[in-house]
Amino acid sequence: MFDLSPLYISLRAATLSSAIVFVLGTVVARLCYTMQERKATIVDTILTLPLVLPPTVLGFFLLVLFGKNGPFGILLAKIGQRGILFSWKASIIAATVVSFPLMYRSALGAFRQIDQELLWAGRTLGMSEWKLFVHVMVPEAWPGLIAGLALSFSRSLGEFGATLMIAGNIPGKTQTIPMAIYFATAGGDMQTAWIWVGIIVAISCVSLALTTHFDSRRKG
């Protein structure tokens, strides 16, 4: 019987992490959008770092932060969340951290392209910054936000390095599709590897097609 659990684990991690990253990345991008230039450069560098660091290095940092004696580990232990490492939650943390910069950068780029006059028109018409964000900025930046979401989802789905570091490769628990491919190939089980490769290519194609579809429907 072929074990389908990596599909479920991968989809769960990718879906949940891209949902988190979509909201978080958009909000953080909005905050950076109005920051002073110098401050924004520093924040931008820090937030983009996960994109350029090797995933294993990220995984290492996460291991330290979320470990028993790490600051987040201690904090989580206090609210009754012990042993988050090497559980399914760890794979979501890894996927979130790794895909965050993609969403954040797409959102910030999309916000920066919005015509300033639109925003000033809104402000002179008495709209609050919040109303402006919801009713003008997000709809205007929507194609960019959806593109960011698609990128983050694909990145999460393919996440390997950081996930291996903090979630490990526990079949049925934390073994994602990329993990299954690696270990199947390493063990000489080419048939299993081929099946997973096919599935991940199919999912990627579908998510790409959906994005294009949404984008073209919007443009009408």
Added chain:
Amino acid sequence: MSLEVSLYLKVAPSDSHKPFELDVSFCVAQGEILGLLGPSGSGKSMSLRCIAGIIHPDKGHVRLNGRVLFDSGREIDLPSRERKVGYLFQSYALFPHMSVIKNVASGVGRHKGESYREWKHRAERYSRKYMEMLHIEQLASRYPRQISGGQQQRVALARLFAFQPEAILLDEPFSALDTELKDAIGDELKKTLLSYGCPVIFVSHNVEEVKRFCSRTIRIRDGRLESPGDETRKGLAVWQ
């Protein structure tokens, strides 16, 4: 009741522009359309932006109907959102993803103690009223990209009126329209503005346009008014 403006702003030189100094003072009375005439780069739009709170002058004051919008001496600088100054942008700045009626209603703010439904009702009523006044009620469900330049201008104006501003700033309102349309719209727009009856500033580089449209004209060049003393006095005379 009027709009009193005194602005001083120094812009440091950069790669793209020379240093610039804006130093203007004028008054606009209730129901008056003041023409601000000058070549491009003379500081017309910059003055409007200072009044609307988009850019912040170094010194001076802006008072509207007794309310202080800006006063460098007293460190008052209201955000644009609280100024109640309607600004008609050269590009009209309609929200592209909102239908015409949503655009017009977007500036109708919620009163204190008003329920969501009451507010939406009132917004709809105001929008219909001004859309009818400007003959665009049949466009209600269209989107800005689906209507002509002249229609876009009317939508932007209806949006301004529905917002109920206490002053109106028009930044080259006819620049995006062809001559025929300009003639057709001009007189009607003037009538509408005069019947609304708040201080209006009309910025343009076109003498003909300003002569036809405005009750009074002042000229601006390199950030300064030509014979500013006279004009300020004249403005005050109307105001008093």
